[in-house]
Amino acid sequence: MEVTRVDKTRITYLMKGTAVGIIAGIVVSMFRLAIEELGAAVFHLYGYFHQKPLLLLPWILISILCAVVVGRLAKSDPTIKGSGIPQVEGQLQDALTVNWFSVLWKKFVGGVLGVGMGLFLGREGPSIQLGASVGQGFAEFTGADRSETKILLSSGASAGLAAAFNAPVAALLFIVEEVHHNFSPLVWLTSFTSAIVANFVSMTIFGLQPVLHMGQISSLPLKNYWLLLLLGIVLGLLGRFYQIVLLRLNQWYQKLPLPDYLHGLVPFLLVIPIGYFWRETLGGGNQIVLGFGLHLPSLTVLLFLFLLRFVFSMVSYGAALPGGIFLPILTLGGIIGAFFGQFAVMYLGMDPIFAKNFVIIAMAGYFAAIGKAPLTAIILVTEMVGSLNHLMPLGLVALIAYIVVDLLGGSPIYETLLERLVETKPSDIKGEKVVLEYAVHAESVLDGTQVRDFRWPKDMLLISIQRGEQEVLVHGDTIIQVGDLLRILTDTRHARNVYQEITALDRPALK
Known part of the structure; x- marks a missing residue:
């Protein structure tokens, strides 16, 4: 009788991926919970400041203290700056070496203070780096060789994104499309296992509701698909503009009469008037997209909201604080989509019932343009919204936006950030x-x-x-x-x- 041979290597990696997924799921869920709790407290404080304006004075001192603490953390370990995604890619390409434990706790604390205090930063980039640190630490603990360490690091990064957004399939695609740029059986098996497990841990804590659930939205009729061509072009142009501005931020910040580690004083102080007058706009912006599911504001309000979110997200990220651009990009895309949808209703004769479709579609198109990872963008938005009704429009707009940015000479934003990071870190090689x-x-x-x-x-x-x-x-x-x-x-x-x-x-x- 023929005996079936079991591939022990894959079983071993599946078990290790499960372990990494559990640990990373817990760490990132705690990170996400801490940000939400601090963000809710800050939101209520800004409402209270309208009754007691003098309390803004001690709040300014607290904000300065937070900026100094985060700056000191980043100065002690520069690898926690920014989103963390370029650093993870650098590790996998052997361009950077990272102290996983230092990154784990410093990124956690810095990310909670930065995002929780209302800066226009996202939790997903730090979540990916936190997950990768868990994977690296697990590899070190188990005595893994260099090749296995990379696989476990990738699986941790996948688990981090899955736990941050409840999007395990998008997390796997992100690792394959954005980080590795190729398909390795062991990488995808281990990463997908970690993502599924981490997602389960996250859902246990936060529930089954998709992160950006907007309720039931009707499918866009084929007669309106010509609008998607225009939207894709607009997103491509705006996406390329976003790349150009983001890559010049460091030059602008270097002109300030402040040491690098104190650049965070700028966004930590500027966020105070924003929180006082428009506290609903604070943080990564998921609450704004969720609000679009209930009501779309006027064109004037949407234009103001886009300018505010665009400018201050640049101010926030340019200070090199521990925080990402993932969610802010999706939020900006949603605002562009809401504006386009309202414009189409008012001036192009579209039925108002379909205006909200463009919020969902534009999120994927804008991220595809900036990150140049269209598959990840499509699946990520699909999982975050919790609807499969928009795959065709998502794919069409993401493709057009991607092509427009490509024709304009744009490169994947995380790869470009990594190239700059490696140039300034020769001692890490x-x-x-x-x-x-x-x-x-x-x-x-x-x-x-x-x-x-x-x-x-x-x-x-x-x-x-x-x-x-x-x-x-x-x-x-x-x-x-x-x-x-x-x-x-x-x-x-x-x-x-x-x-x-x-x-x-x-x-x-x-x-």
Whole structure:
């Protein structure tokens, strides 16, 4: 009788992914809960300040103290600055080294203070970095090698996003599309396991309601699809503008007569008048999108809301505080969609019942334009809204917005941020041996090419090819095929350059 062989490697990674998912789910859920509780307290305080305006004076001192504390944390460990997503990508590319425990507690405290005090920052980037730190810590605790550490780090990042947004499928796609840019069986299995488990932990605490549930919304009729073409173009143009402004923030902040670690004083003080007059706009902005499910404001109000959210989200992120742009981007997209929907009703003859559709559609399109990760954008918004009725419009707008940004020369925002981060952190690169993995896609120049016929970069050695379940030893006449996973030996000093050079040489077929 034939005995079925069990792949113990996958079972092992599934179990480890489960462990990482449980721990990361708890950590990120506590992070999310702390932000919500502090945010609710701050919201009520700003309402109370209208009755007791003099209490604003001690509140200013408290805000200054918070800015100094967060600044000190970031100064002691610069890897907690910003969203944390570029840092995670840098770790996986061997461009950065990170102290996982330092990041874990400092990012937690800094993120809670920054987002909870009402700055226009998101919790998802920090959640991804917190999850990655859990994965890295688990790998260190279990004595994992470098390859396994990367898999566990990826699974932790996936768990972090899943717990932050209750979106496990989008979390997996984010790891595959945005972080790794290829499909590895062990990475997706471990990451998806962690995401599902972390999502279960999060739902146990916060309930089953989708994060941005807007109630029942009718499907957009085909006769209105021409509006999606216009919306996609608008989102692409505005998305490219967002990228340009965001990437210049550091130059503007450097002109301030303040040390870098005290740049947070600017948003921590400016948020006070915003909270006093418009406290409903504070934080990442999910409450604004939820409000659109009940009522869409006038065009004037929406325009003001967009300008306020855009400008102060830039001010908040530019100070390099521990906080993300994920949710603020979705909020800005929702505002653009609400404006476009109202405009279409008033001037283009669209039925008002379909105006809210554009809120959902524009969130995905705006994120796809800025992050250049359309699949993640589509599934993320679908899971956050809790409706499958909008997949076709989401896909169409995300594709158009992506193409517009591509034509305008825009790059994925997190990759660009990583490039700048690595340039300023040469001391974080260590010359240790590492094995890179490069996936051969259908459009690849490598498909059908003999190993000897490709102009490989220096400082590397192609050691084997993973072809399905088999590992193929490489010779000069070995023919590379679609779906192959190339295993490349190099060291951490050259890993990033080697990968980028192969990608550039492999790119002509895409033109």
